[in-house]
Amino acid sequence: MAMGAYRAAAELGLTVPTDLSVIGFDNQELISENLHPAPATVALPHYGMGARAIARLQAVIDTSETTTGPAPQEVLRCPLVIRDSVAPPPRY
Secondary structure, three states: OHHHHHHHHHHOOOOOOOOOOOEEEOOOHHHHHHOOOOOEEEOOOHHHHHHHHHHHHHHHHHHOOOOOOOOOOOOOOOOEEOOOOOOOOOOO
């Protein structure tokens, strides 16, 4: 999506980050290394997501619980990785 935003901005004659700030999702390093300026991103906590999934699975196994409804939702911290695609805030 970030690559598409960069392309659309260029087609409209806009520059990143002067005219437009871009923030991606999932911290894809291959993308950030090849887009200029490097896009800021929200990093997914892959290890934490996996750890929570295993803990939930283990709880189901340990209690012989049968699940019929939706899985419980949890919120995990997703850090913002600031790179050069975000303009600094204006100074007044």
